[in-house]
Amino acid sequence: MKTASSTISFVLGNEMVNLDLDDTFGNTPITTVLNFLRSRPGFTGSKEGCAEGDCGACTVVLGSLSDGQIAYTAIDACLVFLPMLHGKQLLTVEHLGSSSDLHPVQSAMIKTDGSQCGYCTPGFVMSLLALYKNHNQPSKEVVEDALTGNLCRCTGYRSIAEAAALSCNNEGKDHFTENEDEIIGLLAHIHKAGIAINTDKHQYFRPASLSEALQIKKSTPEVLLINGATDIALRVTKLKEDLPAILDLGNVPELKAVGMDENGYYIGAGVALETVKEMVKERLPALYDMLAVFGSKQIRELATLGGNIGSASPIGDLPPVLMAYNAKIVLASSDGEREIPMRDFITGYRTTQRTELEIIKSITIPYPGEHIEVRSYKISKRKDLDISTVSGGFSIGRDKDGLVTEICLAYGGMAALTKRAARTEAALLGKAWNRKNIEAAMNLVDEDFEPISDARAQAEGRAVMARNLIMKFWTDTMR
Ligand SMILES: Cc1cc2nc3c(=O)[nH]c(=O)nc-3n(C[C@H](O)[C@H](O)[C@H](O)COP(=O)(O)OP(=O)(O)OC[C@H]3O[C@@H](n4cnc5c(N)ncnc54)[C@H](O)[C@@H]3O)c2cc1C
């Protein structure tokens, strides 16, 4: 095993930066990339709007080595802790171009009048940069998806979308392309060992293997696990917590493994949701549909499957649909591995069957049998970048006579945990899948849940949504 280091290294533009995160000069292991940039002379272009991933004003682009090339992704700098940059290239609006030598996305923004007050503009142009590097002549849907995580209060989005269409037509070629070999050389020289930072106030581990991660969990069980940190970073930026001990799983290759065989998918807990979304589009459409309305692209590039399941939030979008697909969770500890059905994994409000010494290693999702249909639904005030008021992951199997042989109706937002509508399921099992039986079952949903009222909806509103989702499921699956 290589020795862990307390120094992090990354390439800022084309300059190698080595930082000792020993709490000196104001940089701690939980300093966000946004705060680091804005405290550095000449790097105040990235803006802070919300500090919680909702506005995109802080958008920067990360370059990561992938198969000998650099893959570019837009992320929210307000949600990223400095050690998460180790081994990567960080591009900010300052690297994009200058007033005498504009990048194509900047020129296009000027031509289409894509900026007024300008506060959101650095974030938008960085999202446009990631789009430019990854898509040639993108469709309207791809452009809209790339810009979902950026808010503008004054220009209006049409001219910004026009700037995307105008600029993204040069197969990603720009001044970054010219420097790519040099950057690949710099990134290749950054050490691959784990990171272990120990200061008077903070412990931050970023191991480079699963066995290393499990050993740390065994010797320091109280460490807080993070992966994408899109949930946990808010404890620092909004709640002002000073997290004393973190085990960052973002550099564990075993957690990034993916595979498919004749039975289904194997997805490592550390795989980014944007990757999962693209992987499952054909074979697991209900999971794809939910991921298509999950956060924004910036969030999905950071957030992981393991983090969504691990947070066990009652309004987490993926547990209901994973329950519907009858996914299995693989937990690993230094004593070995065990598998638990997703349907049994969550035990209460943000509690699960995972013990303190375990981490979520992977998720296996079987293809549904030919006689099974799966759907997912998310009801929220906005289509994009919003939290579910009520969500559903539903599956149904029928025999040749059309009678229900198996059923799973898993709801988010209706209880303190993701919960199946057990009475409703029992009432429908063995019955014909017809309107009369559905209407009778809809009333039973009220007995399955006692929803709460909150800022998103009143309890009665939630009950109506839950009932109507069953009718929607029926209309989507009747034949
Ligand atoms: C702007 C914004 C929009 C969002 N939109 C949505 C949305 O539409 N739908 C939705 O469901 N959520 C949403 N979220 C919440 C969050 O992005 C997701 O829950 C995400 O999947 C968390 O993944 P992560 O890797 O970032 O988790 P982290 O923040 O790293 O961790 C989350 C929790 O999981 C635990 N954990 C992480 N990895 C593991 C592991 N391998 N084993 C065990 N425990 C682990 C952590 O200890 C922590 O308790 C949003 C968040 C933000 C900031």
Ligand code: FES
């Ligand atoms: S400051 Fe709003 S997303 Fe980062």
Ligand code: FES
């Ligand atoms: S130009 Fe003013 S917020 Fe977008």
